[in-house]
Amino acid sequence: MPLNVLTLNVGNPAVERARRQRDWLARRNEDVLVLTETGSGPGTQLIAESYRDAGWSVTFPEHPDKERGVMLLARFECTVDPINAAMSYLPARLAGIAVDTDDGPLRILGAYVPSRDATEVKTTRKREWIEAFHQAYDATSDQAAVLLLGDLNVLEPGHVPPHPGxxxxxxxALYTALTHRHGLTDLFRTLHPTAVEHSWARRAELGYRYDHAHASIRLLPHLAGCSYVHDTRSGKPALTDHSGLAVQLTLTATAPLITSDPAADHEATLF
Incomplete structure (x- = not known):
């Protein structure tokens, strides 16, 4: 069976929107969901509890009040990747799982890089997180293949439109360092070298490709697909202001869990 993974920025949802997001995600066929811009509020908790009640593996690092982060949901057995514990700054924004596949171990990492404005505070915050990410990645690197997904809040060189300044x-440099320092390849660009796609847009003509999937070169022979899922932001009301990004790998996880429908008619245990 192929290994299907989806990343989606859920925008720290309130309960009503979180319920719609959960129901939409439950209709998808992905085996792993990497959710970014999660929070500590009841909306994110509803998603986590719904999937936990349905038998999925839920990896959800502690989020300090008002801080944002990531959550990973998987329909097979996995262990918590050490990268979250290695993060020295805003650790809720980086987490991962390790899974066994028919081609060896695979680390699936989720990242939500801080955004930035013109203030020194936000600039320093993003710079410090990026440096902490590099250090944590280097410290936990091993022989396992890596799939890194999430909202990186950065554009590739040559992005269209360019958004100068x-x-x-x-x-x-974060984007280029994923390849030159960590040996990870942009999967969307591997399959679509010249395509113009955006995962977030203030206006349709001013889009940004913020959401990414990068992987170890050894995974490229297993890459069967990488495409954006735009209907998450096209509905009325939209599920979120980001498009999802779906990745298909010709790998099989060797320890599937017995799971049920996360959107079944039962309330999450917090409510």
Whole structure:
């Protein structure tokens, strides 16, 4: 069976929107969901509890009040990846799982990189998180293949449209360092070298490709698909202001869980 993974920025949802997001996600066929911009409130908790009650593995690091982060949901047995514990700054924004596949171990990591504005506080915050990410990645690197997904809040060099002056060199350097420092390849660009796609847009003509999937080169022979899922932001009301990003790998997880429908007619245990 192929291994299907989806990343989606859920925008720290309130309960009503979280319920709609959960129901939409439950209709998808992905085996792993990497949710970004999660929070500590009841909306994110509803998603976590619904999937936990349905038998999924839920990896959800502690979120300090008002801080944002990531959550990973998987329909097979997994262990918590050490990268979250290695993060020295805003650790809720980086987490992962380790799974066994028919081609060896696979680390699936989720990242939600801080955004930035013109203030020194936000600039320093993003710079410090990026440096902490590099250190944590280096410290936990091993022989396992890596799939890194999430909202990186950064654009690739040569992005269309270019958005000149909006990103500092240290931000663009994060994107290039994923390849040159950590050996990870942009999967969407591997399959679609010249395509113009955006995962977030203030206006239709001013889009940004913020959401990414990068993987170890050894995973490229297993890459069967990588595409954006835009209906998450096209509905009325929209599920979120980000598109999802779906990845298909010709790998099989060797320890599937017995799971049920996360959107079944039962309330999450918190409510």
């Amino acid at each position: 909006q990103f500092a060199p240290f931000e663009t």
